[in-house]
Each structure stands twice: as structure tokens, then as C-alpha cells.
Amino acid sequence: MADVARLAGVAQKTVSRVINHEPNVRDEVRARVFAAVEQAGYRPNAAARALVTQRTRTLGVVTMSTTFRGPSAILAGVEAAAREAGYSIVLTRTATGEPRAISEAMDSLVARGVDGIVILEPAESTATIGHETPGTPVLLFEDRPGESPEWIHVGADDRGACREAVEYLLGLGHGTVHHVAGPAGWRTSDARAEGWRAALEGARRIVPPALAGDWTAASGYAAGLALAAQPDVTAVFCANDDMAIGLIHALESRGLSVPGDVSVVGMDDTDVSAYLHTPLTTLAQDFDAIAREGVERLLDEVEGRAPESRREAVPVELRVRASTAPPPAKRREAR
């Protein structure tokens, strides 16, 4: 920067002013500085700027997986929203969802000097992390305000949406609905399971035990094998589409038809969900809107603006496709 100043025949401070688009610089000087910047191939040093301003214009993201539909879609939205606001993203994955791992990740982000932290896929534990990040606001993508009032919570109404999906199945005439849940302990899994349970209890139906998956098609397949063996199962709600795909495959491999014998509803509307052999009925949420809303609120906090707590519910839409139908008069026996 000193070089540029010399080249332009101005003080270093003036170069700084021009670079940062501060007012009160004559146009002629501004032009001269820009020319010098160009000539010297000057690029401002972010570290030095961060050192003095105590701001890095960087957001830290903590996630556990980048491959599943939900987190990867939200990540994309977060990145876009951040970039538009002039922020960069520092990405940290934690192999496990343990509070310790998350705490460590947050610590390393704070050390990195991020201005805010975003936690995708909150595990149950996030509420209990109770991790202090003095001066660094935290955004959690979950629909329940939870027990950490300091943190910002944004998310679709998983619980309500799932309840609706199950009620739709009940409305079709199914006696009850089984559930393949995500990993126990995760907020998302729990919220979805709660919605399912609420619908069942609201309609005074039997609440069968939920099967626990891990979001993968393989775990859905395993659950499907178990469910195929129970002759009374006619409707299953899966906590995501991948598991629903695995489940359907298991059902079909046991000679059952979907939706002939068993109706299946998934969640998240994967890119391929509409193009399966049996297009999947699923719950679609606008991940991009959720991400943007969250980042906006986080940046309000970061930049000391009044955080408009509009907290408009982000809508979830039930997309009815071919995997659901009224229950059969008599369900086939599994092979």
C-alpha cells in the first residue's frame, strides 16, 4: 500500500480511503490512486485489515455432512447470501455430532476470528453445548427456539409439516403410519418424529415404535426389511427421501408394491425424487429461503443492526406423487 501511495503521490491513508470507498476524496486523486493500484498489481491484505478492524467479514459454518440434501442445500444458500453481503465462508465439518466436537469446531472458528457462526444440522446437543462465544453471534438452523436464547434460530416448521404429511396419509384411510426416523438425538430427527407422533395421537391412533435410520438409503433398506415382515404396515413416513428410496426397494424386494400395498412419504425432495420408478410423495422446503433468512438475521446481529424479529414461518409443501394411495383391502404377505 505504501508503494501505491508513493506511485500516486499521496499518503498511505488516502489510498486506504480510496480502497474502502470512503467519501471526501477528490475524483482526480481517486482516479490517480486507482491507476496506481492497477499498475502496482496491489491487493489489500485481509489479515492486516482484520487485525486493526477486529472484523474479518467471514462467517464460520459447522456441519456434519455436506452430502445430504438438506445441509448441502442450506450450505449453498448460506454461501450465496454471505457472498452477496461481502462475507466469506469458512467451512468446518465434524465427524461426529458430539457436543465436544461441535464445541471444538466453534472454538477454532472463533480463533480464526469469524464474525458469526452458523450451525447446520443442529444435533440435540447443540442446545446443551452451552458454549460461550463472547461477541460472536450464532445461527442455528432449527425450528424450535430451544433453550439458548442468545442464539438465532431459523428453520421450517418441521414438526408441523410432518404432522400434515401424516394426517394426509391418515386421510387416505390408513389405520396408522409407521416412521423411519433420522439418527436419534438430532434436532431434525426429533422434530420430524414429534410431528409424526402428534398427528397419530391427535387422531387417536396407535403409535408404533419408530425405526431409527441414519439418513442413508442403506438404513432405509434395513428398516424396510423389518417393516415388510409386519403384515399390518400400510403406510410409512420416512424422515428423508434417501431412506424412503431404500425402504421402497426393500418392500419391493419382498414382493410388496408401493403404493399398492404400502404407501410411502419422504422428506426433502431430492433432485431425483420425482424421477424414480415410483415418483415419491415428499415434503419440500425452500432451503434457499431458510438459508437467506438465517444469514440475514445473523448479519443483522453481526453488524449491530436491530434484528428484525419477523420470524416469518418458512413454508413446507407436501408434493403428492405416486408413492401414496389409499390402503389395500388386504395387504399382501411379504415373501
Place this chain on the structure above:
Amino acid sequence: MADVARLAGVAQKTVSRVINHEPNVRDEVRARVFAAVEQAGYRPNAAARALVTQRTRTLGVVTMSTTFRGPSAILAGVEAAAREAGYSIVLTRTATGEPRAISEAMDSLVARGVDGIVILEPAESTATIGHETPGTPVLLFEDRPGESPEWIHVGADDRGACREAVEYLLGLGHGTVHHVAGPAGWRTSDARAEGWRAALEGARRIVPPALAGDWTAASGYAAGLALAAQPDVTAVFCANDDMAIGLIHALESRGLSVPGDVSVVGMDDTDVSAYLHTPLTTLAQDFDAIAREGVERLLDEVEGRAPESRREAVPVELRVRASTAPPPAKRREAR
């Protein structure tokens, strides 16, 4: 840090030594410093360190999408490998793959002071970007050494693998194989299309025009509709699984069966590929190995080590499942 020094009754420099695990500090002093660090709740300031060392221990990643199987799997591997080596990841997405957008992203990463740059999903244009990043090594995930000798290239042998897949289809007895490619101009699309073409030409078969998709199931569906109308089509190789899924759906919706009438091979082995109604024959590559290999080589460069140019080919495996079979005596007409 000054506070910690005062608390421990040592010089600031000694605290610095302890923090950085430098030798030549008495154990007793070291313990005292650690205690003071704990007591003061001290966290080193990365910006200040970066300012003086000129190193940020940060890698910049440029990508276009985080949702498709390939890039998201590689991203995960890159993050893991980087974290294990003590590096953080700064993520930048570019909406388009234009050279300009990529150049800009790289510029912003350089300004951010990253020690190295990783480009996922290289577009054709990356070779032509010709972007100078003096002092910042660049890693490209592509199998062809390309025209930019300065940059590190790591990738599975897409071309060879695709050739094998097509030869497998030919070996089944198919007269020729059609191809649904990725977006034109991308390295990955091109390499895969080249492999397909090479196999066909090697066997002296007719090379039908390739259909261009955009990696999504929807584009595969569109291609499938077109292919269903051509009665001579009995085998299709898709540049990824999502498009293959869309394609199969289109074929089936036109009354054709897979693999009865048409055999389909995909690529990338998505989480759900083995669990589809017709489990998909596909090409699986070890993304994690590719990512680790790449990061290792990049860090060799970053840290000034001799970059062991072992360049072991990362293997690609053909997973034969139910979507491929010998061609029918007479292919059905599409509805």
C-alpha cells in the same frame, strides 16, 4: 497475550513460544504459561499471526455446486484432509463456470490470503483462465495434465473408466451405445464423452450424437424422452447417476423396460443408486482418496516440500447391477 505473559510472569515472547510448541522452554515455565492461558481464557489471534507469518493455514475452495455427488464428496474429503493437516477451508461458489467468475473467485481468495487454492469441477475454461496467482499454488481436480503446468492435477481416469464402461456394454452385445453428457465445455463432461467415443471408435461402431444434460435428473428425463423415440437405441451411458435415473424414468414412462429393452449405465454411484427399483450399474470412484491425494500434493507445494510426483492413478470401479443386460432380440416400440 500480554496479559497472559504478565499473569505467568514471563515475556510475551515466551508465551508465544509455548503456544507454538517451540522447544527450549523449561517445563515449569511451560506449565505456568498454560495455566495463565487457561485463567485468562486466552485465544490466539489468527489475523495477527497471519500478518506476521504471511501464512494463514487456510485453503480456498472454488466450486460451482455443492449438491451433486462428485463435488460434494470431494469437498468433504478436502475438508477432512485439510483439517487433519491443521488447515481451514474457505468456500467460494461461483454461480456460473465462466472463466471470469472463476478468476474473480480466485482473486478474492488470494486477497483473503489463502495459502493454496482448490478448484473442484474444473470447467474447460480453467485451462484457459490463465490466471496468475503468484505464490499461491493451485490444485485442479481433473485427470488431464492440461496446458497449465504450474497447477497440480489430480483426478481419476475418467476417460479410461468411461471407455471401459462402454466396452462392457459392447461386450454384452449392444451394437452401439448412446451417451447423455454433462454440460458442454466442462472438463469432466468432456473427458467422459471422450472415453465413450474412444470405446466406440476402438470397436469401429457408429458414434451417435451425444445428448447434452446438465447433471440433473430432469435433464436426463428429457434425454430419455428423445432416446425412447429412436427404435435402435438399446444402450445408454449417462455421465452421472442423477441423469441416468431421469433417463430410466422417461424410458419406462414410454413403455420401455430397463434393462429389458434398454441398458443404462450411470456414473458416480450415488447413495441411492443401489436401492433404486432397478439398481443402477455405475462407475464408482474413490472421491475421498482423490481429495486426499490432491490436498497432500497441494500442501507439499504450499509448505515447500518436494512434491512427490507419484501420481498413482486413482482407480475407478465398474459396479454391475441390474440396469444392464444383453440387448433384446427386438426392442419394443415406445408408446
Place this chain on the structure above:
DNA sequence: CTTGCAGTTGACAGCGCTGTCATCGCGGTT
């Protein structure tokens, strides 16, 4: 008892930038 040397510690400068405050013109007021 001196000398040398390795191991240990500290003083100080400076990385590249921005915030603060002083300074300098210039035109408009009294």
C-alpha cells in the same frame, strides 16, 4: 578459577492496515 557452550529467556522491531487528530486551503460570513 576461567572459558566455552548449550539451553533458556527477554527486548524490540515491524508485518500492512485503519482510526484519530492535526493541518491546510478555500469560499462564504460578519
Place this chain on the structure above:
DNA sequence: AACCGCGATGACAGCGCTGTCAACTGCAAG
């Protein structure tokens, strides 16, 4: 004519850390 106010500019300090080099220990060797 003296004054004021404001826009434009610059001098300088200092953000929190590490690299350099000097200084100071104790102990073994001469």
C-alpha cells in the same frame, strides 16, 4: 479585513503477534 467552517489530506500510533538478536543462566571442560 478578519473570521469561520468544511472538505480534503496527511502524520502517526498501534492492532496482536513472531523473528531476530542479545543477554543471561548453569555446567562441563581446560
